[in-house]
Amino acid sequence: MSTSFRMMKTMLDSNRFLALLALLLGLFAPRSVVAAKATNPFIWxxxxxxxxxxxxxxxxxxxxxxxxxxxxxxxxxxxxxxxxxxxxxxxxxxxxxxxxxxxxxxxxxxxxxxxxxxxxxxxxxxxxxxxxxxxxxxxxxxxxxxxxxxxxxxxxxxxxxxxxxxxxxxxxxxxxxxxxxxxxxxxxxxxxxxxxxxxxxxxxxxxxxxxxxxxxxxxxxxxxxxxxxxxxxxxxxxxxxxxxxxxxxxxxxxxxxxxxxxxxxxxxxxxxxxxxxxxxxxxxxxxxxxxxxxxxxxxxxxxxxxxxxxxxxxAPMYLNIDDNEEGLANIVASDEFNRKEGSPLPLAWQWNHNPVASDWSIGTRKGHLRIATGRVDESVLQTRNMLTQRTFGPISSAMTKLDVGGMKNGDVAGLIALQRHYGYVGVRQTADERSLVMVNAGGDSPVEVARLPLDQDSVFLKIECDFREHVDKAYFYYSLDGKRWRRIGDVLHMRYTLPHFMGYRFGLFNQATEETGGFVDFDFYRIDDRLSE
The missing domain is CATH 2.115.10.20 (Glycosyl hydrolase domain; family 43)
Incomplete structure (x- = not known):
């Protein structure tokens, strides 16, 4: 049930009371007459x-x-x-x-x-x-x-x-x-x-x-x-x-x-x-x-x-409309990238600006999304072929496994919470050495707030977002084995800004800062509606 968005039925604490009331009523009425009621926003x-x-x-x-x-x-x-x-x-x-x-x-x-x-x-x-x-x-x-x-x-x-x-x-x-x-x-x-x-x-x-x-x-x-x-x-x-x-x-x-x-x-x-x-x-x-x-x-x-x-x-929070479905349907979606080369992306995916078809693929390496670098960019916000999906509330997380064996010096790749004031967790290669990094652009300019040595070709990355009561905080994690997760860097205080005019998105990216031709492989992209802490 990790991607069933159980909390979409409990967007606010008060909704839990309604769910409990429906459960109690169910003890004394046929199940068919007990239905949850829709709440606003109807898409969080x-x-x-x-x-x-x-x-x-x-x-x-x-x-x-x-x-x-x-x-x-x-x-x-x-x-x-x-x-x-x-x-x-x-x-x-x-x-x-x-x-x-x-x-x-x-x-x-x-x-x-x-x-x-x-x-x-x-x-x-x-x-x-x-x-x-x-x-x-x-x-x-x-x-x-x-x-x-x-x-x-x-x-x-x-x-x-x-x-x-x-x-x-x-x-x-x-x-x-x-x-x-x-x-x-x-x-x-x-x-x-x-x-x-x-x-x-x-x-x-x-x-x-x-x-x-x-x-x-x-x-x-x-x-x-x-x-x-x-x-x-x-x-x-x-x-x-x-x-x-x-x-x-x-x-x-x-x-x-x-x-x-x-x-x-x-x-x-x-x-x-x-x-x-x-x-x-x-x-x-x-x-x-x-x-x-x-x-x-x-x-x-x-x-x-x-x-x-x-x-x-x-404008009422609760609607007199029965709502027995769960979640956001296919508006957001996990993806294992297990498709033949040339197969279309699931509809939940959108590219940040126009993509370059020759610099990404699914199936070149079986079961992976490959993003290659076709040019050098100073800013991650100018990097092409960033593949994105919406974040969602009240809480949401995205996780991926990244293989960095094809990186070149100056490359940085990973998972981003995308807006003008972005934050990301990823891998940076410098002088033939790789490091785990967390970059926080919550201020006037991006700051690398954490760097740890990485001596293996694959790593698991995760971002968790808390939108409850407009807390609007994002937390960044890594794991070397996909089981034991550790926080990296600091908290990104997310802000909706007019220059981007869009809510935060999860994004997969690969940026070259010195030379082109490097590539990374994403093994999967998995979303959840739970936080680790």
Whole structure:
């Protein structure tokens, strides 16, 4: 059960009381009537900028992974709380210096941002925008389950847009920050329609909350309910929290009237969705410390034609939805690397920026992931072919076995907790001698805080992350035999930073600092939801 994420049902201490209560009730009732209830966040990991649609009895969700490749994850659910990855809308967003980490450039905090997900006339659409490419990207497929997408892209890059197919056959983007602009597209979505509608339809959308904002209205998502057009946005009042707003109009071109929809715990930005039974929810997200931005499900009722979010104005921790499943499905996953050469990676894996196909492989050495060095880099953050997965809460760990027999002088390889303020445990080779090292970049610059001699070719490495109550601490370990583990270095105080704009990730890496051509082999990658101490 080491990777079954038992604690996903006990995210907070109070949940243990609910579990105990359910157990006691089970002594006096048939087992079939006792069910755990879903809790928020329904995914305790970095899944921000959620856009959700329902087709029949199935829900689909897109999210943001920015500079990761592949990107723009597409997920599936039957109950709005348990989600599995179907795939990604693109393998490569754009192939330029930023996404290749070349000439000192990078796409941290950039790449592609908030997406819009639609189903129209038998076709699924997911669109996003990118300052890194300078374009707006639309991906289309008839079969979202296969997740094989065709792309259209064009200029300009339209910030936080919502793709909308109106009943009269016209197609629009509603987008922008502060002022929201409605812009008509060509019917085939190939670009902006010449002479089509192009006007600001909501001015200062944040003004329904306050005129004094540190973040003006953005995160647009539009839908039509009972003949009215509804626009969901967020803003951030100065000195306050991320706040959800909603506007409505009888015509898509306006005029719009608006109000504050939710101001609680910073839970905001997302969309409205109905169930086959006629219930309504808002799928939003919350800044959740170093683990990232985590999605929440908030009940919605309707009063006088307005969506009313939450219970008595609050985003509830507990939901009246049965949840008998465990864990994060395939959003995170252990991997033994026991596949034939050329086999695809499990969906949980994403590369930090665009990978170099010739410098990594699975199967070159049976049962191992090999990462070779193709160039010299001064910083681990500029190193290509770093393979990553999300960390997750409330606690999580990642472990790997590393074979360093192919390293060259100047190489350093290992397991990293990736963000701007990163930390890693690994092996460094200098003057034909190898050492175990722990590097902590929790301050202004990385510091090697521990170095131990290593006289064998393989070593086990582990990082444990504690996100409970926003403790946000990472601990680093090594083992020479895979049985006896020892702490190395000091604690990394993890911090979510805007330059990276992403929750911490576990990563496997190999960096050359003197010469190229070295390689390391990772025997496995195993995740758990327990801490050693």
């Amino acid at each position: 990991a970095d899944v921000p900028d959620v856009a959700v649609i329902r087709v029949g009895g199935t829900y689909y969700m897109s999210s943001t992974t920015m500079h990761m490749s592949p990107g723009l994850p597409i997920m599936k659910s039957k109950d709005l709380v348990n989600w599995s990855l179907l795939g990604y809308a693109y393998d490569t967003l754009v192939d330029n210096d930023k996404m290749r980490l070349e000439d000192g450039q990078n796409a941290y905090g950039a790449g592609s941002w908030a997406s819009s997900l639609r189903y129209h006339d038998g076709t699924f659409y997911v669109s996003t925008f990118s300052a890194t490419s300078g374009r707006t990207h639309i991906y289309m497929t008839k079969d979202i389950e296969k997740c094989e997408w065709e792309e259209i892209s064009f200029e300009p890059s339209m910030h936080d847009h919502s793709l909308f197919f109106d009943d009269d056959g016209r197609v629009y983007f509603l987008y922008g920050g502060g002022d929201l602009r409605l812009r008509e597209l060509e019917s085939d979505l190939s670009g902006i329609k010449e002479g089509g509608f192009d006007e600001i339809v909501i001015e200062d959308a944040h003004s329904v909350v306050t005129d004094d904002v540190m973040l003006h209205a953005e995160g647009t998502q539009m839908l039509k309910v009972d003949g009215k057009y509804y626009v969901m946005n967020i803003c951030w009042p100065r000195g306050g929290m991320r706040t959800q707003t909603v506007h409505r109009a009888d015509k898509i071109t306006g005029p719009y009237e608006g109000r504050m929809a939710l101001q609680d715990k910073g839970v905001a930005q997302g969309c409205l969705i109905d169930t086959p039974d006629g219930d309504w929810y808002a799928v939003l997200f919350q800044d959740n410390g170093a683990v990232g931005r985590s999605p929440w499900l908030v009940p919605v009722t309707w009063e006088d034609g307005w969506p009313v979010l939450g219970l008595e104005g609050k």
